[in-house]
Amino acid sequence: MALLRRAGRVVPRGALLELAGRSDVTVGERAVDVHISRLRKKLGDDPPTRIRTVRGVGYVLARAVEDA
DSSP, X not given: OHHHHTTTSOEEHHHHHHHTTOTTSOOOTHHHHHHHHHHHHHHXXXXXXXXXXXXXXXXXXXXXXXXX
């Protein structure tokens, strides 16, 4: 949901961890990368066009292209 609500904008890895609301466990930012990888696989996003990586920052969900 965090990426959907911010479609077209970069969402930093740290923000994704925070928005996941898991303050009861300690996880690294790499956990976000693993979850994004799994999400891409489920979406059939290969090569990645729907969820793009912004190196060193986070991820951006591409906005849906509307038909004219």
